[in-house]
Amino acid sequence: MFAPTAQPAILVLGGTGKVGSRIVRQLLSSPSHSDYTILVASRNGSSDSSNLQQQHNNGARVQHVPFDWHNPDTWRNPFSLSTTTSTTTPAGISAIYLIAPPSLDADVLMTKFIDFARERGGVRRFVLQSASSIEAGGPAMGKVHAYLEGLGREGEVEWAVLKPTWFQQNFVDQPVHLKAIKEESAIYSATGEGKIPWVSADDIAAVAVQALTNPSPPNTDYMVLGPELLSYGEIAEILTEVLGRRIVHVDLSAAELEKRHQSFGMPEDYAKMISAMDLSIRAGAENRTSDVVLRVTGERPRKFRDLAESVNEVWEPSGRV
Ligand SMILES: NC(=O)c1ccc[n+]([C@@H]2O[C@H](COP(=O)([O-])OP(=O)(O)OC[C@H]3O[C@@H](n4cnc5c(N)ncnc54)[C@H](OP(=O)(O)O)[C@@H]3O)[C@@H](O)[C@H]2O)c1
Known part of the structure:
Protein backbone atom coordinates (compact mmCIF):
# COMPACT_ATOMS: atom_id res chain seq x y z
CA MET A 1 0.00 0.00 0.00
CA PHE A 2 2.77 2.47 0.89
CA ALA A 3 6.15 3.26 -0.57
CA PRO A 4 9.05 1.66 1.34
CA THR A 5 10.95 3.87 3.73
CA ALA A 6 14.05 3.60 5.89
CA GLN A 7 12.79 6.43 8.09
CA PRO A 8 11.35 5.60 11.52
CA ALA A 9 7.60 6.21 11.51
CA ILE A 10 5.30 7.74 14.11
CA LEU A 11 1.69 6.64 13.89
CA VAL A 12 -0.84 9.24 15.06
CA LEU A 13 -4.27 7.67 15.58
CA GLY A 14 -7.02 10.29 15.44
CA GLY A 15 -4.42 12.23 13.47
CA THR A 16 -7.01 14.58 11.93
CA GLY A 17 -8.58 15.65 15.24
CA LYS A 18 -7.87 18.61 17.50
CA VAL A 19 -4.71 17.24 19.12
CA GLY A 20 -3.67 14.67 16.48
CA SER A 21 -3.55 17.21 13.65
CA ARG A 22 -1.39 19.50 15.77
CA ILE A 23 1.04 16.68 16.62
CA VAL A 24 1.38 16.02 12.89
CA ARG A 25 1.98 19.70 12.09
CA GLN A 26 4.49 20.13 14.93
CA LEU A 27 6.45 17.04 13.84
CA LEU A 28 6.44 18.26 10.23
CA SER A 29 7.57 21.78 11.02
CA SER A 30 10.40 20.93 13.42
CA PRO A 31 13.84 20.47 11.80
CA SER A 32 14.85 18.09 14.61
CA HIS A 33 12.13 15.63 13.52
CA SER A 34 12.92 15.65 9.82
CA ASP A 35 13.94 11.98 9.80
CA TYR A 36 10.44 10.72 10.63
CA THR A 37 7.67 9.42 8.43
CA ILE A 38 4.38 10.49 9.99
CA LEU A 39 1.39 8.21 9.52
CA VAL A 40 -1.91 10.04 10.03
CA ALA A 41 -4.63 7.53 10.85
CA SER A 42 -8.38 8.22 10.79
CA ARG A 43 -11.50 7.15 8.93
CA ASN A 44 -11.56 10.27 6.72
CA GLY A 45 -9.22 13.04 5.63
CA SER A 46 -6.71 11.57 3.18
CA SER A 47 -6.49 14.81 1.17
CA ASP A 48 -5.42 16.77 4.29
CA SER A 49 -2.17 14.79 4.42
CA SER A 50 -1.21 15.65 0.83
CA ASN A 51 -1.88 19.33 1.60
CA LEU A 52 0.27 19.12 4.72
CA GLN A 53 3.13 17.52 2.78
CA GLN A 54 3.05 20.41 0.34
CA GLN A 55 2.99 23.04 3.11
CA HIS A 56 5.95 21.59 5.05
CA ASN A 57 9.11 20.55 3.39
CA ASN A 58 11.59 19.78 6.17
CA GLY A 59 12.38 16.26 4.94
CA ALA A 60 9.76 14.53 7.09
CA ARG A 61 7.09 12.67 5.14
CA VAL A 62 3.42 12.33 5.86
CA GLN A 63 0.96 9.69 4.70
CA HIS A 64 -2.70 9.15 5.51
CA VAL A 65 -3.72 5.68 6.70
CA PRO A 66 -7.39 4.64 6.62
CA PHE A 67 -8.10 3.34 10.13
CA ASP A 68 -11.34 2.60 11.97
CA TRP A 69 -11.26 1.37 15.57
CA HIS A 70 -14.51 -0.49 14.93
CA ASN A 71 -13.19 -2.30 11.86
CA PRO A 72 -10.20 -4.46 12.93
CA ASP A 73 -9.49 -5.26 9.26
CA THR A 74 -8.11 -1.71 9.01
CA TRP A 75 -5.75 -2.14 11.99
CA ARG A 76 -3.11 -3.72 9.77
CA ASN A 77 -3.01 -0.74 7.39
CA PRO A 78 -0.28 1.21 9.25
CA PHE A 79 1.94 -1.86 9.28
CA SER A 80 1.73 -2.44 5.53
CA LEU A 81 4.51 0.14 5.44
CA SER A 82 6.88 -2.29 7.14
CA THR A 83 5.98 -5.30 5.03
CA THR A 84 6.77 -3.73 1.66
CA THR A 85 9.58 -5.65 -0.02
CA SER A 86 12.47 -3.40 -0.89
CA THR A 87 16.24 -3.18 -0.91
CA THR A 88 15.92 -0.60 1.88
CA THR A 89 15.25 -1.95 5.36
CA PRO A 90 12.17 -0.25 6.74
CA ALA A 91 12.74 1.13 10.21
CA GLY A 92 9.11 0.51 11.14
CA ILE A 93 6.89 2.34 13.58
CA SER A 94 8.83 3.65 16.58
CA ALA A 95 5.89 5.13 18.50
CA ILE A 96 2.09 5.35 18.42
CA TYR A 97 -0.17 8.14 19.73
CA LEU A 98 -3.45 6.60 20.85
CA ILE A 99 -6.71 8.58 20.73
CA ALA A 100 -9.85 6.72 21.72
CA PRO A 101 -13.05 6.67 19.66
CA PRO A 102 -16.12 8.11 21.42
CA SER A 103 -17.46 4.82 22.77
CA LEU A 104 -17.50 3.26 26.21
CA ASP A 105 -15.90 -0.01 25.00
CA ALA A 106 -12.83 1.91 23.80
CA ASP A 107 -10.54 0.16 26.31
CA VAL A 108 -11.28 -3.30 24.90
CA LEU A 109 -10.43 -2.18 21.36
CA MET A 110 -7.36 -0.22 22.44
CA THR A 111 -5.73 -2.93 24.55
CA LYS A 112 -6.26 -5.40 21.67
CA PHE A 113 -4.71 -2.93 19.24
CA ILE A 114 -1.70 -2.34 21.54
CA ASP A 115 -1.02 -6.09 21.53
CA PHE A 116 -1.55 -6.23 17.76
CA ALA A 117 0.93 -3.37 17.21
CA ARG A 118 3.54 -5.02 19.43
CA GLU A 119 3.19 -8.39 17.69
CA ARG A 120 2.67 -7.21 14.13
CA GLY A 121 4.93 -4.14 14.11
CA GLY A 122 7.30 -4.62 17.05
CA VAL A 123 6.20 -1.23 18.36
CA ARG A 124 7.82 -0.30 21.68
CA ARG A 125 6.47 3.15 22.61
CA PHE A 126 2.82 4.05 23.19
CA VAL A 127 1.54 7.48 24.20
CA LEU A 128 -2.10 7.53 25.29
CA GLN A 129 -4.40 10.54 25.36
CA SER A 130 -6.59 10.07 28.41
CA ALA A 131 -8.25 12.84 30.44
CA SER A 132 -7.53 14.74 33.66
CA SER A 133 -10.55 13.21 35.39
CA ILE A 134 -9.67 9.56 34.68
CA GLU A 135 -7.38 7.65 37.04
CA ALA A 136 -5.30 4.63 36.02
CA GLY A 137 -7.65 1.64 36.25
CA GLY A 138 -10.74 3.86 35.89
CA PRO A 139 -13.28 3.62 33.08
CA ALA A 140 -12.42 3.58 29.33
CA MET A 141 -8.94 5.11 28.86
CA GLY A 142 -8.22 4.51 32.57
CA LYS A 143 -8.07 0.77 31.82
CA VAL A 144 -5.71 1.38 28.89
CA HIS A 145 -3.57 3.57 31.18
CA ALA A 146 -3.31 0.72 33.70
CA TYR A 147 -2.56 -1.76 30.90
CA LEU A 148 0.36 0.31 29.57
CA GLU A 149 1.66 0.92 33.10
CA GLY A 150 1.61 -2.85 33.74
CA LEU A 151 3.39 -3.66 30.47
CA GLY A 152 5.90 -0.93 31.30
CA ARG A 153 6.63 -2.48 34.72
CA GLU A 154 7.44 -5.75 32.94
CA GLY A 155 9.78 -3.91 30.55
CA GLU A 156 7.56 -4.78 27.58
CA VAL A 157 6.83 -1.20 26.45
CA GLU A 158 7.87 2.43 26.85
CA TRP A 159 4.83 4.54 27.66
CA ALA A 160 3.31 7.86 28.57
CA VAL A 161 -0.25 8.87 29.39
CA LEU A 162 -1.38 12.45 28.80
CA LYS A 163 -4.24 13.56 31.05
CA PRO A 164 -5.43 16.83 29.53
CA THR A 165 -8.28 18.81 30.98
CA SER A 200 -4.73 24.55 24.44
CA ALA A 201 -4.63 21.62 22.00
CA ASP A 202 -1.31 23.12 20.80
CA ASP A 203 0.17 22.62 24.28
CA ILE A 204 -1.17 19.06 24.56
CA ALA A 205 0.39 18.30 21.16
CA ALA A 206 3.72 19.79 22.25
CA VAL A 207 3.80 17.51 25.32
CA ALA A 208 2.81 14.57 23.08
CA VAL A 209 5.63 15.26 20.61
CA GLN A 210 8.16 15.17 23.47
CA ALA A 211 6.69 11.92 24.78
CA LEU A 212 6.75 10.33 21.31
CA THR A 213 10.28 11.37 20.32
CA ASN A 214 12.36 11.88 23.47
CA PRO A 215 15.21 9.33 23.46
CA SER A 216 14.51 8.56 27.13
CA PRO A 217 11.21 6.79 27.63
CA PRO A 218 8.84 8.89 29.77
CA ASN A 219 7.16 5.94 31.55
CA THR A 220 4.87 8.29 33.46
CA ASP A 221 1.63 10.24 33.22
CA TYR A 222 1.27 13.97 32.69
CA MET A 223 -1.58 16.13 33.98
CA VAL A 224 -1.73 18.59 31.07
CA LEU A 225 -3.50 21.75 32.26
CA ARG A 288 -6.24 22.90 39.91
CA THR A 289 -3.30 23.89 37.70
CA SER A 290 0.05 22.19 36.96
CA ASP A 291 3.48 23.12 35.59
CA VAL A 292 3.58 20.18 33.14
CA VAL A 293 3.45 22.20 29.89
CA LEU A 294 6.31 24.49 30.99
CA ARG A 295 8.34 21.63 32.46
CA VAL A 296 8.03 19.30 29.45
CA THR A 297 8.06 21.79 26.55
CA GLY A 298 9.94 24.79 27.99
CA GLU A 299 7.03 27.05 26.90
CA ARG A 300 4.35 28.69 29.05
CA PRO A 301 0.85 27.29 28.41
N1 LIG B 1 -12.20 17.60 23.88
C1 LIG B 1 -11.85 17.68 25.16
O1 LIG B 1 -12.05 18.68 25.87
C2 LIG B 1 -11.13 16.50 25.80
C3 LIG B 1 -10.55 16.66 27.08
C4 LIG B 1 -9.84 15.60 27.63
C5 LIG B 1 -9.75 14.39 26.95
N2 LIG B 1 -10.34 14.27 25.70
C6 LIG B 1 -10.26 12.98 25.01
O2 LIG B 1 -9.58 13.14 23.77
C7 LIG B 1 -10.07 12.17 22.84
C8 LIG B 1 -10.38 12.83 21.53
O3 LIG B 1 -11.29 13.86 21.72
P1 LIG B 1 -11.24 15.13 20.79
O4 LIG B 1 -12.27 16.09 21.27
O5 LIG B 1 -9.83 15.59 20.67
O6 LIG B 1 -11.70 14.52 19.39
P2 LIG B 1 -11.52 15.08 17.91
O7 LIG B 1 -10.80 16.37 17.84
O8 LIG B 1 -12.90 15.02 17.35
O9 LIG B 1 -10.63 13.96 17.21
C9 LIG B 1 -11.04 12.64 17.12
C10 LIG B 1 -10.15 11.93 16.07
O10 LIG B 1 -10.42 10.53 16.12
C11 LIG B 1 -10.83 10.09 14.81
N3 LIG B 1 -11.85 9.07 15.01
C12 LIG B 1 -13.11 9.22 15.49
N4 LIG B 1 -13.73 8.04 15.50
C13 LIG B 1 -12.86 7.12 15.01
C14 LIG B 1 -12.92 5.73 14.75
N5 LIG B 1 -14.02 5.00 14.99
N6 LIG B 1 -11.81 5.11 14.26
C15 LIG B 1 -10.70 5.81 13.99
N7 LIG B 1 -10.57 7.14 14.21
C16 LIG B 1 -11.65 7.78 14.70
C17 LIG B 1 -11.34 11.33 14.09
O11 LIG B 1 -11.20 11.24 12.67
P3 LIG B 1 -12.31 10.51 11.73
O12 LIG B 1 -13.63 11.04 12.17
O13 LIG B 1 -11.92 10.91 10.33
O14 LIG B 1 -12.12 9.07 11.95
C18 LIG B 1 -10.38 12.39 14.63
O15 LIG B 1 -9.16 12.34 13.95
C19 LIG B 1 -11.27 11.48 23.49
O16 LIG B 1 -10.80 10.26 24.03
C20 LIG B 1 -11.63 12.44 24.61
O17 LIG B 1 -12.24 11.78 25.71
C21 LIG B 1 -11.03 15.29 25.11
Whole structure:
Protein backbone atom coordinates (compact mmCIF):
# COMPACT_ATOMS: atom_id res chain seq x y z
CA MET A 1 0.00 0.00 0.00
CA PHE A 2 2.77 2.47 0.89
CA ALA A 3 6.15 3.26 -0.57
CA PRO A 4 9.05 1.66 1.34
CA THR A 5 10.95 3.87 3.73
CA ALA A 6 14.05 3.60 5.89
CA GLN A 7 12.79 6.43 8.09
CA PRO A 8 11.35 5.60 11.52
CA ALA A 9 7.60 6.21 11.51
CA ILE A 10 5.30 7.74 14.11
CA LEU A 11 1.69 6.64 13.89
CA VAL A 12 -0.84 9.24 15.06
CA LEU A 13 -4.27 7.67 15.58
CA GLY A 14 -7.02 10.29 15.44
CA GLY A 15 -4.42 12.23 13.47
CA THR A 16 -7.01 14.58 11.93
CA GLY A 17 -8.58 15.65 15.24
CA LYS A 18 -7.87 18.61 17.50
CA VAL A 19 -4.71 17.24 19.12
CA GLY A 20 -3.67 14.67 16.48
CA SER A 21 -3.55 17.21 13.65
CA ARG A 22 -1.39 19.50 15.77
CA ILE A 23 1.04 16.68 16.62
CA VAL A 24 1.38 16.02 12.89
CA ARG A 25 1.98 19.70 12.09
CA GLN A 26 4.49 20.13 14.93
CA LEU A 27 6.45 17.04 13.84
CA LEU A 28 6.44 18.26 10.23
CA SER A 29 7.57 21.78 11.02
CA SER A 30 10.40 20.93 13.42
CA PRO A 31 13.84 20.47 11.80
CA SER A 32 14.85 18.09 14.61
CA HIS A 33 12.13 15.63 13.52
CA SER A 34 12.92 15.65 9.82
CA ASP A 35 13.94 11.98 9.80
CA TYR A 36 10.44 10.72 10.63
CA THR A 37 7.67 9.42 8.43
CA ILE A 38 4.38 10.49 9.99
CA LEU A 39 1.39 8.21 9.52
CA VAL A 40 -1.91 10.04 10.03
CA ALA A 41 -4.63 7.53 10.85
CA SER A 42 -8.38 8.22 10.79
CA ARG A 43 -11.50 7.15 8.93
CA ASN A 44 -11.56 10.27 6.72
CA GLY A 45 -9.22 13.04 5.63
CA SER A 46 -6.71 11.57 3.18
CA SER A 47 -6.49 14.81 1.17
CA ASP A 48 -5.42 16.77 4.29
CA SER A 49 -2.17 14.79 4.42
CA SER A 50 -1.21 15.65 0.83
CA ASN A 51 -1.88 19.33 1.60
CA LEU A 52 0.27 19.12 4.72
CA GLN A 53 3.13 17.52 2.78
CA GLN A 54 3.05 20.41 0.34
CA GLN A 55 2.99 23.04 3.11
CA HIS A 56 5.95 21.59 5.05
CA ASN A 57 9.11 20.55 3.39
CA ASN A 58 11.59 19.78 6.17
CA GLY A 59 12.38 16.26 4.94
CA ALA A 60 9.76 14.53 7.09
CA ARG A 61 7.09 12.67 5.14
CA VAL A 62 3.42 12.33 5.86
CA GLN A 63 0.96 9.69 4.70
CA HIS A 64 -2.70 9.15 5.51
CA VAL A 65 -3.72 5.68 6.70
CA PRO A 66 -7.39 4.64 6.62
CA PHE A 67 -8.10 3.34 10.13
CA ASP A 68 -11.34 2.60 11.97
CA TRP A 69 -11.26 1.37 15.57
CA HIS A 70 -14.51 -0.49 14.93
CA ASN A 71 -13.19 -2.30 11.86
CA PRO A 72 -10.20 -4.46 12.93
CA ASP A 73 -9.49 -5.26 9.26
CA THR A 74 -8.11 -1.71 9.01
CA TRP A 75 -5.75 -2.14 11.99
CA ARG A 76 -3.11 -3.72 9.77
CA ASN A 77 -3.01 -0.74 7.39
CA PRO A 78 -0.28 1.21 9.25
CA PHE A 79 1.94 -1.86 9.28
CA SER A 80 1.73 -2.44 5.53
CA LEU A 81 4.51 0.14 5.44
CA SER A 82 6.88 -2.29 7.14
CA THR A 83 5.98 -5.30 5.03
CA THR A 84 6.77 -3.73 1.66
CA THR A 85 9.58 -5.65 -0.02
CA SER A 86 12.47 -3.40 -0.89
CA THR A 87 16.24 -3.18 -0.91
CA THR A 88 15.92 -0.60 1.88
CA THR A 89 15.25 -1.95 5.36
CA PRO A 90 12.17 -0.25 6.74
CA ALA A 91 12.74 1.13 10.21
CA GLY A 92 9.11 0.51 11.14
CA ILE A 93 6.89 2.34 13.58
CA SER A 94 8.83 3.65 16.58
CA ALA A 95 5.89 5.13 18.50
CA ILE A 96 2.09 5.35 18.42
CA TYR A 97 -0.17 8.14 19.73
CA LEU A 98 -3.45 6.60 20.85
CA ILE A 99 -6.71 8.58 20.73
CA ALA A 100 -9.85 6.72 21.72
CA PRO A 101 -13.05 6.67 19.66
CA PRO A 102 -16.12 8.11 21.42
CA SER A 103 -17.46 4.82 22.77
CA LEU A 104 -17.50 3.26 26.21
CA ASP A 105 -15.90 -0.01 25.00
CA ALA A 106 -12.83 1.91 23.80
CA ASP A 107 -10.54 0.16 26.31
CA VAL A 108 -11.28 -3.30 24.90
CA LEU A 109 -10.43 -2.18 21.36
CA MET A 110 -7.36 -0.22 22.44
CA THR A 111 -5.73 -2.93 24.55
CA LYS A 112 -6.26 -5.40 21.67
CA PHE A 113 -4.71 -2.93 19.24
CA ILE A 114 -1.70 -2.34 21.54
CA ASP A 115 -1.02 -6.09 21.53
CA PHE A 116 -1.55 -6.23 17.76
CA ALA A 117 0.93 -3.37 17.21
CA ARG A 118 3.54 -5.02 19.43
CA GLU A 119 3.19 -8.39 17.69
CA ARG A 120 2.67 -7.21 14.13
CA GLY A 121 4.93 -4.14 14.11
CA GLY A 122 7.30 -4.62 17.05
CA VAL A 123 6.20 -1.23 18.36
CA ARG A 124 7.82 -0.30 21.68
CA ARG A 125 6.47 3.15 22.61
CA PHE A 126 2.82 4.05 23.19
CA VAL A 127 1.54 7.48 24.20
CA LEU A 128 -2.10 7.53 25.29
CA GLN A 129 -4.40 10.54 25.36
CA SER A 130 -6.59 10.07 28.41
CA ALA A 131 -8.25 12.84 30.44
CA SER A 132 -7.53 14.74 33.66
CA SER A 133 -10.55 13.21 35.39
CA ILE A 134 -9.67 9.56 34.68
CA GLU A 135 -7.38 7.65 37.04
CA ALA A 136 -5.30 4.63 36.02
CA GLY A 137 -7.65 1.64 36.25
CA GLY A 138 -10.74 3.86 35.89
CA PRO A 139 -13.28 3.62 33.08
CA ALA A 140 -12.42 3.58 29.33
CA MET A 141 -8.94 5.11 28.86
CA GLY A 142 -8.22 4.51 32.57
CA LYS A 143 -8.07 0.77 31.82
CA VAL A 144 -5.71 1.38 28.89
CA HIS A 145 -3.57 3.57 31.18
CA ALA A 146 -3.31 0.72 33.70
CA TYR A 147 -2.56 -1.76 30.90
CA LEU A 148 0.36 0.31 29.57
CA GLU A 149 1.66 0.92 33.10
CA GLY A 150 1.61 -2.85 33.74
CA LEU A 151 3.39 -3.66 30.47
CA GLY A 152 5.90 -0.93 31.30
CA ARG A 153 6.63 -2.48 34.72
CA GLU A 154 7.44 -5.75 32.94
CA GLY A 155 9.78 -3.91 30.55
CA GLU A 156 7.56 -4.78 27.58
CA VAL A 157 6.83 -1.20 26.45
CA GLU A 158 7.87 2.43 26.85
CA TRP A 159 4.83 4.54 27.66
CA ALA A 160 3.31 7.86 28.57
CA VAL A 161 -0.25 8.87 29.39
CA LEU A 162 -1.38 12.45 28.80
CA LYS A 163 -4.24 13.56 31.05
CA PRO A 164 -5.43 16.83 29.53
CA THR A 165 -8.28 18.81 30.98
CA TRP A 166 -10.99 20.31 28.71
CA PHE A 167 -9.66 21.79 25.48
CA GLN A 168 -9.88 25.51 24.68
CA GLN A 169 -10.47 24.48 21.04
CA ASN A 170 -13.81 22.82 21.93
CA PHE A 171 -15.40 26.27 21.47
CA VAL A 172 -13.89 26.50 17.99
CA ASP A 173 -14.26 22.95 16.67
CA GLN A 174 -17.16 21.26 18.44
CA PRO A 175 -20.48 21.93 16.66
CA VAL A 176 -22.27 21.76 20.03
CA HIS A 177 -20.46 24.98 21.10
CA LEU A 178 -19.73 26.58 17.72
CA LYS A 179 -23.36 26.54 16.59
CA ALA A 180 -24.63 27.90 19.93
CA ILE A 181 -22.14 30.79 19.96
CA LYS A 182 -22.86 31.71 16.34
CA GLU A 183 -26.62 31.30 16.34
CA GLU A 184 -27.65 31.97 19.96
CA SER A 185 -24.68 33.89 21.42
CA ALA A 186 -24.72 31.25 24.19
CA ILE A 187 -22.64 28.47 25.66
CA TYR A 188 -24.25 25.59 27.49
CA SER A 189 -22.95 23.42 30.33
CA ALA A 190 -24.05 21.79 33.57
CA THR A 191 -21.00 23.08 35.44
CA GLY A 192 -22.55 26.02 37.37
CA GLU A 193 -19.73 28.18 38.75
CA GLY A 194 -17.22 25.28 38.59
CA LYS A 195 -13.85 26.21 37.13
CA ILE A 196 -11.62 24.46 34.57
CA PRO A 197 -7.91 25.02 33.77
CA TRP A 198 -8.74 25.09 30.00
CA VAL A 199 -5.76 23.79 28.02
CA SER A 200 -4.73 24.55 24.44
CA ALA A 201 -4.63 21.62 22.00
CA ASP A 202 -1.31 23.12 20.80
CA ASP A 203 0.17 22.62 24.28
CA ILE A 204 -1.17 19.06 24.56
CA ALA A 205 0.39 18.30 21.16
CA ALA A 206 3.72 19.79 22.25
CA VAL A 207 3.80 17.51 25.32
CA ALA A 208 2.81 14.57 23.08
CA VAL A 209 5.63 15.26 20.61
CA GLN A 210 8.16 15.17 23.47
CA ALA A 211 6.69 11.92 24.78
CA LEU A 212 6.75 10.33 21.31
CA THR A 213 10.28 11.37 20.32
CA ASN A 214 12.36 11.88 23.47
CA PRO A 215 15.21 9.33 23.46
CA SER A 216 14.51 8.56 27.13
CA PRO A 217 11.21 6.79 27.63
CA PRO A 218 8.84 8.89 29.77
CA ASN A 219 7.16 5.94 31.55
CA THR A 220 4.87 8.29 33.46
CA ASP A 221 1.63 10.24 33.22
CA TYR A 222 1.27 13.97 32.69
CA MET A 223 -1.58 16.13 33.98
CA VAL A 224 -1.73 18.59 31.07
CA LEU A 225 -3.50 21.75 32.26
CA GLY A 226 -3.78 25.33 31.08
CA PRO A 227 -2.57 28.44 32.89
CA GLU A 228 -5.79 29.84 34.41
CA LEU A 229 -8.97 28.61 36.03
CA LEU A 230 -12.10 29.84 34.26
CA SER A 231 -15.76 28.89 34.64
CA TYR A 232 -18.00 28.67 31.56
CA GLY A 233 -19.42 32.02 32.70
CA GLU A 234 -15.93 33.56 32.61
CA ILE A 235 -15.32 32.03 29.15
CA ALA A 236 -18.58 33.73 28.06
CA GLU A 237 -17.28 37.06 29.48
CA ILE A 238 -14.02 36.75 27.49
CA LEU A 239 -15.97 35.92 24.32
CA THR A 240 -18.23 38.93 24.98
CA GLU A 241 -15.18 41.23 25.15
CA VAL A 242 -13.44 39.68 22.14
CA LEU A 243 -16.54 39.48 19.91
CA GLY A 244 -18.13 42.77 20.95
CA ARG A 245 -21.53 41.16 21.49
CA ARG A 246 -23.01 39.61 24.63
CA ILE A 247 -22.35 35.84 24.99
CA VAL A 248 -24.16 34.17 27.89
CA HIS A 249 -23.58 30.95 29.80
CA VAL A 250 -26.71 28.83 30.13
CA ASP A 251 -26.49 26.49 33.12
CA LEU A 252 -28.40 23.27 32.39
CA SER A 253 -29.17 20.19 34.45
CA ALA A 254 -27.13 17.08 33.55
CA ALA A 255 -30.26 15.53 31.97
CA GLU A 256 -30.83 18.60 29.79
CA LEU A 257 -27.19 18.64 28.72
CA GLU A 258 -27.32 14.92 27.91
CA LYS A 259 -30.29 15.51 25.57
CA ARG A 260 -28.46 18.41 23.96
CA HIS A 261 -25.36 16.26 23.24
CA GLN A 262 -27.59 13.54 21.79
CA SER A 263 -29.27 16.07 19.50
CA PHE A 264 -25.78 16.63 18.01
CA GLY A 265 -25.40 12.90 17.31
CA MET A 266 -23.55 11.72 20.44
CA PRO A 267 -24.42 8.12 21.44
CA GLU A 268 -26.71 7.98 24.51
CA ASP A 269 -24.31 6.26 26.93
CA TYR A 270 -21.43 8.54 25.96
CA ALA A 271 -23.64 11.65 26.31
CA LYS A 272 -24.61 10.46 29.80
CA MET A 273 -20.96 10.07 30.81
CA ILE A 274 -19.92 13.46 29.38
CA SER A 275 -22.81 15.23 31.11
CA ALA A 276 -22.00 13.56 34.43
CA MET A 277 -18.48 14.96 34.10
CA ASP A 278 -19.98 18.47 34.20
CA LEU A 279 -21.41 17.71 37.64
CA SER A 280 -17.90 16.83 38.90
CA ILE A 281 -16.65 20.14 37.50
CA ARG A 282 -19.53 21.90 39.30
CA ALA A 283 -18.29 20.26 42.51
CA GLY A 284 -14.74 21.55 41.96
CA ALA A 285 -13.00 18.45 40.51
CA GLU A 286 -11.04 20.47 37.90
CA ASN A 287 -10.03 23.24 40.29
CA ARG A 288 -6.24 22.90 39.91
CA THR A 289 -3.30 23.89 37.70
CA SER A 290 0.05 22.19 36.96
CA ASP A 291 3.48 23.12 35.59
CA VAL A 292 3.58 20.18 33.14
CA VAL A 293 3.45 22.20 29.89
CA LEU A 294 6.31 24.49 30.99
CA ARG A 295 8.34 21.63 32.46
CA VAL A 296 8.03 19.30 29.45
CA THR A 297 8.06 21.79 26.55
CA GLY A 298 9.94 24.79 27.99
CA GLU A 299 7.03 27.05 26.90
CA ARG A 300 4.35 28.69 29.05
CA PRO A 301 0.85 27.29 28.41
CA ARG A 302 -1.37 29.42 26.17
CA LYS A 303 -4.34 31.44 27.48
CA PHE A 304 -7.92 31.11 26.21
CA ARG A 305 -8.13 34.85 25.44
CA ASP A 306 -5.21 34.56 22.98
CA LEU A 307 -6.97 31.73 21.13
CA ALA A 308 -10.25 33.67 21.11
CA GLU A 309 -8.57 36.77 19.67
CA SER A 310 -6.74 34.75 16.99
CA VAL A 311 -9.82 32.91 15.64
CA ASN A 312 -12.62 35.36 16.48
CA GLU A 313 -14.10 35.30 12.98
CA VAL A 314 -15.23 31.66 13.37
CA TRP A 315 -17.94 32.87 15.79
CA GLU A 316 -19.35 35.56 13.49
CA PRO A 317 -23.13 35.03 13.29
CA SER A 318 -23.06 35.38 9.52
CA GLY A 319 -20.56 32.52 9.04
CA ARG A 320 -21.57 28.93 8.33
CA VAL A 321 -21.12 25.97 10.73
N1 LIG B 1 -12.20 17.60 23.88
C1 LIG B 1 -11.85 17.68 25.16
O1 LIG B 1 -12.05 18.68 25.87
C2 LIG B 1 -11.13 16.50 25.80
C3 LIG B 1 -10.55 16.66 27.08
C4 LIG B 1 -9.84 15.60 27.63
C5 LIG B 1 -9.75 14.39 26.95
N2 LIG B 1 -10.34 14.27 25.70
C6 LIG B 1 -10.26 12.98 25.01
O2 LIG B 1 -9.58 13.14 23.77
C7 LIG B 1 -10.07 12.17 22.84
C8 LIG B 1 -10.38 12.83 21.53
O3 LIG B 1 -11.29 13.86 21.72
P1 LIG B 1 -11.24 15.13 20.79
O4 LIG B 1 -12.27 16.09 21.27
O5 LIG B 1 -9.83 15.59 20.67
O6 LIG B 1 -11.70 14.52 19.39
P2 LIG B 1 -11.52 15.08 17.91
O7 LIG B 1 -10.80 16.37 17.84
O8 LIG B 1 -12.90 15.02 17.35
O9 LIG B 1 -10.63 13.96 17.21
C9 LIG B 1 -11.04 12.64 17.12
C10 LIG B 1 -10.15 11.93 16.07
O10 LIG B 1 -10.42 10.53 16.12
C11 LIG B 1 -10.83 10.09 14.81
N3 LIG B 1 -11.85 9.07 15.01
C12 LIG B 1 -13.11 9.22 15.49
N4 LIG B 1 -13.73 8.04 15.50
C13 LIG B 1 -12.86 7.12 15.01
C14 LIG B 1 -12.92 5.73 14.75
N5 LIG B 1 -14.02 5.00 14.99
N6 LIG B 1 -11.81 5.11 14.26
C15 LIG B 1 -10.70 5.81 13.99
N7 LIG B 1 -10.57 7.14 14.21
C16 LIG B 1 -11.65 7.78 14.70
C17 LIG B 1 -11.34 11.33 14.09
O11 LIG B 1 -11.20 11.24 12.67
P3 LIG B 1 -12.31 10.51 11.73
O12 LIG B 1 -13.63 11.04 12.17
O13 LIG B 1 -11.92 10.91 10.33
O14 LIG B 1 -12.12 9.07 11.95
C18 LIG B 1 -10.38 12.39 14.63
O15 LIG B 1 -9.16 12.34 13.95
C19 LIG B 1 -11.27 11.48 23.49
O16 LIG B 1 -10.80 10.26 24.03
C20 LIG B 1 -11.63 12.44 24.61
O17 LIG B 1 -12.24 11.78 25.71
C21 LIG B 1 -11.03 15.29 25.11
